[in-house]
Amino acid sequence: MVVVMAPGATEAQVEAVIARVRQAGGEAFVSRGVSRTIIGLVGDVEQFRALNLRRMAGVAEVIRVSTPYKLVSRHHFPSRSTVVVGGSGGRPEVRIGPEYFTLIAGPCAVESLDQILETAELAKAAGATLLRGGTFRPWSSAETFRGLGRSGLHMLAEAGAATGLPVVTEAADARDVEAVAEQADMLQVGARNMQNFALLDAVAQSGKPVLLKRGIQATIEEWLMAAEYIAQRGNLNIVLCERGIRTFEPTTPATLDISAVPTVQRLSHLPVVVDPTHASGRRDLVLPLARAVIAVGSDGVLIDVHPDPESALCDGPQALAGADVRVLASAIRRLAPLLDRDTADVTSVLVPEPR
Amino acid sequence: MVVVMAPGATEAQVEAVIARVRQAGGEAFVSRGVSRTIIGLVGDVEQFRALNLRRMAGVAEVIRVSTPYKLVSRHHFPSRSTVVVGGSGGRPEVRIGPEYFTLIAGPCAVESLDQILETAELAKAAGATLLRGGTFRPWSSAETFRGLGRSGLHMLAEAGAATGLPVVTEAADARDVEAVAEQADMLQVGARNMQNFALLDAVAQSGKPVLLKRGIQATIEEWLMAAEYIAQRGNLNIVLCERGIRTFEPTTPATLDISAVPTVQRLSHLPVVVDPTHASGRRDLVLPLARAVIAVGSDGVLIDVHPDPESALCDGPQALAGADVRVLASAIRRLAPLLDRDTADVTSVLVPEPR
Amino acid sequence: MVVVMAPGATEAQVEAVIARVRQAGGEAFVSRGVSRTIIGLVGDVEQFRALNLRRMAGVAEVIRVSTPYKLVSRHHFPSRSTVVVGGSGGRPEVRIGPEYFTLIAGPCAVESLDQILETAELAKAAGATLLRGGTFRPWSSAETFRGLGRSGLHMLAEAGAATGLPVVTEAADARDVEAVAEQADMLQVGARNMQNFALLDAVAQSGKPVLLKRGIQATIEEWLMAAEYIAQRGNLNIVLCERGIRTFEPTTPATLDISAVPTVQRLSHLPVVVDPTHASGRRDLVLPLARAVIAVGSDGVLIDVHPDPESALCDGPQALAGADVRVLASAIRRLAPLLDRDTADVTSVLVPEPR
Amino acid sequence: MVVVMAPGATEAQVEAVIARVRQAGGEAFVSRGVSRTIIGLVGDVEQFRALNLRRMAGVAEVIRVSTPYKLVSRHHFPSRSTVVVGGSGGRPEVRIGPEYFTLIAGPCAVESLDQILETAELAKAAGATLLRGGTFRPWSSAETFRGLGRSGLHMLAEAGAATGLPVVTEAADARDVEAVAEQADMLQVGARNMQNFALLDAVAQSGKPVLLKRGIQATIEEWLMAAEYIAQRGNLNIVLCERGIRTFEPTTPATLDISAVPTVQRLSHLPVVVDPTHASGRRDLVLPLARAVIAVGSDGVLIDVHPDPESALCDGPQALAGADVRVLASAIRRLAPLLDRDTADVTSVLVPEPR
Known part of the structure; x- marks a missing residue:
């Protein structure tokens, strides 16, 4: 000081x-x-x-001249970490870290068993190794679809089992964490809840890996302090997820802070992935941004995909469907190796034709 | 549309x-x-x-051309509302609304029975009609004082009883709401939790009036939608509290959005008060801002006071002590009547000399 | 360092x-x-x-631990300054500084001799001691009224002479400064031009007092550095004008940074006034904000007034007309003395009835 | 409407x-x-x-439901434009547009003939086809190096001639535009001057292509309106340059708005390039961001390079030197073709060893 x-x-x-x-x-x-x-x-x-x-x-x-976080700081742990997700219940282990480029994909919300199964196939064909889908969704207005809850969770787990993909879903209420942790391989903490410390307590204690989204208003330091909070409670299996910050620019719902990726990688040993879907809010921006995310050196990307976005119960306008998913798969396979990163072994582009 | x-x-x-x-x-x-x-x-x-x-x-x-909130909208309920706090357990009823200017004061955190009693006297002498003090405080870093919890709550209630002031304190975890609601006359939802819907559910169901702080990066519309969420769950006793928004200006921790007061009063019938203490973070800014808050037509003001700020366990640099509290009391008594607002009947300026 | x-x-x-x-x-x-x-x-x-x-x-x-400005810093010149405007060409001297509360009023743009004469009477009747009107207006879109230029300048000067009010107008191009300085008693630098150093050079050399608006994107430090730039060129007759900063909040065109007033008064000896008209963009917000501006301790206020806002060529929706101007005049006369500030001697409220 | x-x-x-x-x-x-x-x-x-x-x-x-710009809008001119720079005085023509990926490189400021010659060689070896260097630099504080002015301009032109690279430099004052346009092949309008309409008038009339930087707090719409202003004055040879916007995040001087690239390409037919140097302010962020800029589909990139950054008179901490420039050159040659873009024909990586 x-x-x-x-x-x-x-x-x-x-x-x-x-x-x-x-x-x-x-x-x-x-x-x-x-x-x-x-x-x-x-x-x-x-x-x-x-x-x-x-x-x-x-x-x-x-x-103050020192950083207010220690356990997640790269000053104290210079090697970048790899977080392992899955590996139990017959589902494979997936690694997120500096040697990989991980595609996490799925629908904004689980809507039915058919929908999530179909989406899981689509995601896997594109090279996804983790399946994400909303089940307990946070309220954002009276008209928001709040998810199927426990039944959605079972459908998600079933789709993960069917495709061999570990699953990740959001927990928005500390009281739901136990139920979610029983089914999910990784727990997502959403942007609105980045400083909901009751929830951070619960996910830390769940023992499951955590996908910690950056709050739309959070500085990088505050984001790392939220990770520190989880780490202090004994859970260091944290993957950070940049998803855009709030600025004055109105053309996108949030401004994707692409510089946050190399900045966080310099400050912290934790893996960092990016969600360009919610930052941009427009399907036609998702693909160029996904390419930028790979090229900047992110450890992975989170993409909303849906077999039929026009009928989606939430966030349809930004979900990728058939043809776009093929383009995404191709971009990952061509760009990620240039950054010395392994990707899923997708021998042929299996993405089904759009309906 | x-x-x-x-x-x-x-x-x-x-x-x-x-x-x-x-x-x-x-x-x-x-x-x-x-x-x-x-x-x-x-x-x-x-x-x-x-x-x-x-x-x-x-x-x-x-x-979209209509507003996404109805119950809290002034379009549907043109008269501005008055919220009543207290009135049970021998504590008086306090009204917050368009005919009053309400001073809510107290320490950042309850530290001991002596400290909260002394602060309650100071607050009352300055014309406060509500006593506020932190007991279950949200984490913001490992070194933050997190409050005394239940024992702090009892001290706060005791100080309220001793001075005849209803008390307001923050609930930061849905699981604490019941315990807090047993002792407190009003529940504060902090800025970090404005979109913590599990917490909003719990405070709505508590039946107690709610002091809903604006999130540091929340638009006025999002703030009113959080209020709508509480209202939809049957609790319309909501007082909104502006406390500064995050901007690029670094001299203050947040930029007090003074225009939010008349804007909210045009859009919503709910009372709106302002917390200039946390927006400015500096004692020397609190007094001029408090004057501006009165003059702009706010329904009240929330001020951190402490008998000995140098020893405060949190936010000492921004709390008002003896002499400043007297100046504040005088400003309220001189300015509020010019805005046609009633204030507490402080027959003489009783604020004790600073220690 | x-x-x-x-x-x-x-x-x-x-x-x-x-x-x-x-x-x-x-x-x-x-x-x-x-x-x-x-x-x-x-x-x-x-x-x-x-x-x-x-x-x-x-x-x-x-x-860096020291401030990058010296001449305008209060560290080096602890007494707050008073800037004198006018005093030549038969127009009176007007003082802006810590002992006064100065109302600067006029139309967004000079439209005709009749309009500016009528507005000048309205402004004077409300207690204004400086008349402001746009003549060389900066472009903001193809449909913006860019002002009458030199003929508007003559009309403004004539209205100033007729009412005994010194006049202030914006110079938006360094090449216009000489012409403007011949007629105007004070030169305004607009928010868009706060870092237009060619223009700052020219206004500094004009020898006239400068009204320096804060850029919509400027930190307080950058604003003071722009003032320092003018001061370094030999002109210390600078009045700072806060007019709102750009934030994420969409209900107002800019967020009025009311805290900037006491902050600037602590950092700099220069007088600081506030323009609530352009920050709020709505007439119904101007009056409450003007009251807040007085109460926070500003050295003055800049208000758009117009005898017939519905016909105004620019910014009609935010200009005050007859009845509102009377309310403003009354607010100034009641509030400013409580802050120990002198105002213009308006023996009777002369504001003409609205047309 | x-x-x-x-x-x-x-x-x-x-x-x-x-x-x-x-x-x-x-x-x-x-x-x-x-x-x-x-x-x-x-x-x-x-x-x-x-x-x-x-x-x-x-x-x-x-x-308002229509856009306030027409000439630069893609609605009216669906094909994306290519801007040609150079082609006179023996310097080659360089094209910026959808079929190319253009590297514009050079020092923050021209410091001496030796320095600019050496930097031009370095830039050219890395594949740059345009040489950029500051000569008339805008003031940002009393200690800023303001450039060598006319003599710097001659040195820049000489270095351009020696290496066969057209040159681009900033004009910060309308009165300098004629002198700058005599020597430079392209005129840069800096971020601070994006709404300096006197300057926009002058560069429009110069007949030279314009590199229009986005203001640090300008919305994309305001940026396109500034381009429209130039276009309305008869000059449609405009290249837009994203350089970061001001946000609450303090780790970088500005937040690079990478989404602006595809957004602008959808709204406007003008080419758009990105300057990651000034947005990030740190050399270790420039390379990852430059990769992201290529991958997102930008039409080019603007990079500060310097043969000896430690001795640079301005912005040394963010300039790339020898080894980094080689890495940049390699990234462009590997990534740009994947986006179907032509780059300069650099047969061998000629970048000299760092001193």
Whole structure:
């Protein structure tokens, strides 16, 4: 920490700061400038924060120079991590990390067993190794489809079993986490819930890997602190998911922060994937953005696919269907190897013709 | 709703839209322009949304022209509402609404019985009619003080009883709501939880009045939709609280959106108060902003006060202490009557001298 | 300046930084922490910036702790300034500063001699001491009224002479500044031009007082640096004008940053006024916001008024007309004295009845 | 245009709107809903705007449904354009458009003849076909290097001649445009000047192709309107350049809006390139972002390169030097062909070893 004294601060005020820091067991190094004096603090940052130094007479500013997260920081764990999903109940292990490019695909919401089975086939044919589908969906307005709940969860698990894909679904309420964790291989924490700490507690304790979406309003630091919160509760199997931030630009529902991928990879050892579907809200933007996501060096991509988007109960306008899915599969197979990443072994492009 | 056809849309595409709308029981009125055709829809908006019109060939845009909230809308309930807090357990009734200017004050967190009693006296002397204090505090980093929980709640209730002030405290976890509602007269939903629908469900069902803070990145429409969600669950005793939004300006932790007050009062019948403390993060900004809050026509103000901010376990730098509280009390007594608002009857300025 | 070394920085890297700083004539003080070393620099900041320290091996961050503006800073000139406008050509001197509350009013654009004369009477009757009107208006779209140019300038000057009000108008092109400065008592730099340095050069050299609007995207620091740029060219007669910043909130064209007023008054000695008209874009928001502007402690307010807003060539929906102007005049006369500010001596409310 | 009537609007108010529209030569089609009536207007939008319909009694909202730009719109000119730069003074023609991927590279500022010659060689070796360098640089603070002006311009032209690369440089003042246009093959309008209409006038009249950067807080629509302004003055040789927008995220100086590329390509026929250097501000982010820029389908990329970034007079921390430039060249040669784009014919990777 650095304490910046106000221009007119007296020697006594400087001494008072030093004294308080020393009393708390820290050391203080003073740099006296012509117009300003700054004091570097050495010791336990948490303790310094309790000192309320900013409130002391003559203090202009207190600047924190270390990061407020440790377990998820790359400073402390320089190697990038690989998170393993699945591996139980007969479903294969899927790895998300620096050596892979993982396609996570599925419908916005599970609507029926037929729909999720058909979508799972579509996803798998495109090279997806994880199946995602909404079952307990958060409210966003009275007219939002809130999901099929437990029955949707069973359908999702059945579709995963049928196609050999581990499944991921969102838990939006701490009280649903146990039920969801029984069926799902990975739990998604949605953007609206990134700072819902009751929910973070529950998913941490579930023991399942967590897909942690960035809040639409969250800085990268706040996002990593939410991951730190989960990690502190004993669960380090966290995959971060960038999904766009809120800005003044109205043409897209959110502005995809593509720079967040290399930034997070520099700050944290956790894998990071990107959801271009919800950031862009338009099918015609999803494919170019998916290519950018691969090229920027993301560890994976999350894409909404649906066998018949026009009939989808939610987010139809942004879901990819047959032909687009084939283009996506092809883009992944051509681009990901250039970034030294393994992808699913899709020997032939199996994506069924669109209905 | 209005459907805007793309410049080159064909007559058949226009007819297809009309047909789909009529099939759903709606009516469609067409305006054919030189470069564009637009179609006005009349009927049930919720049904129209399910039609996925935006996905139809030739459709450029679908614009919603009605608001997505009804129960909290002033269009449907033109008179502004007054919310009553307290009135049970020997505590007085306090009214928040267009005829009053309500001061809600207290410490960021309840720290001890002595501290909350002392703060309650300070608040009351300044004209506060509601006592606010954090007991179950949401996590924001590992070093945040998370509150005393149930014992803090008892201290808060005791301080309320001792001073005759109804109390308001935040519930951050749906599972705490019942315990909090037993002691508190009003439940606060914090900015981070504005879209935590499990929590909104629980506070709606508690039967207690709700103080609903605006999310730091929430539009006014999203805020009113969160209120609508609570209202749809049978609880219309909602007071909205503006507390600053996230912008690019770094000198304050949030930018207080003062225009939100008259804007919300035009759109909704619910009372709206303002918290300038957390938006500004600096004690020297709180007083000028509090004056602006009164003058803009807010129904009340929420202020952090603390008998000894230097020792506060949280948010000390922004809490008002003795002398500042006296200035605040004086500002309210001089300005609020000019806006035709009643304030607490503080016969003499009783604020104790700072320690 | 403070140099923060990366966690694994070597002793040699620390020494290299120190050596480079000393070579440039500065001093370096080292604070060695357990996980981080920080180096405080003492000397000429401008020189340190040229050292490219951020590029040196082992350096994680370079943090500037002093402000990049001096002449407009309150650190260097603690007393708040008063700017004098007018005083020549028979027009009175008007003071803008901490002892006054100045109403600057007029139409968005000068449309005809009759219109500006009528508006000037309306403004004066409401207590305005400065008349503002657009003559050389910046383009914002092909359909924007771009003003009458020189003839509008003459009409404005004539209306100022007739009512005894000094006049202020915008210069949007450096090449127009000379012509504008011949007629106007104060030059406005619009929000779009806050960083148009060719224009800032010209207005600085004009010798006239400058009304510097904050860019819709500008931080307070950038705004003060634009003022510093003018000041460095020898013109310190600058009045800052907050007019709203761009945020995600769509109900208003800009979010009025009311906190900017006390923040700027703490950082700079320059007077600061507020334009609530363009921030809110709606007449029904202008009055409550104007009250907030007075109460927050602003040195003045800029209001669009028009005798017949329905016929206005620009910004009609936000201009105040007859009855509203009377309410504004009354609000100023009642609120400003409570803030210890003088206002124009309007012995009777002379505002003419609306047409 | 669509006029939305307020819920309680009377029939007479609806009729008044219709009458006013018809008087102005337009047609009005009414859709009467249960809770709302909307009126679709057909005719000349510019005329309708002059009617001040929003001010009429009973009108809740007026929604524009057409775009405010025509000449640069893809609705009117469906084929994407190719802009030709150079071709005179012995310099080759370079094409920017949908069939190419153009690398524009050079130093933040021209510092000396040696420096710009060396940088031009480096740029050319990496596959650049346009050389960019700052000569008349805009002020951003007193300590910013403002460029060598005319002598820098001559050095840049000499380096262009020596390497056979057309040159592009920024004009920040309308009065410099003529001098700049004599030497440069393309004129850059910087982000701060996107709405400096005096400058846009001058560059439009220069007859040279224009590189129009997006303002840091400009919506895509405002950016296209600035292009429209240039186009209306007879110059359609415009290349748009995305360079990041201002958001709340502090880890990068701006958030690169990668979605803007496909969005602009859908809305406008103009070529669009991206500058990842100034958005990210960090060399280690430039390479991953440059890959994303190629993959998203941009028509080119603008990169700061410098033979010795540590000694650069501006923006050294983000400039690429030797080894990184080789990696960039390789990424372009591998990725661009996958997007069906031609790149410069760089037979061998000639990038010199770093000094």
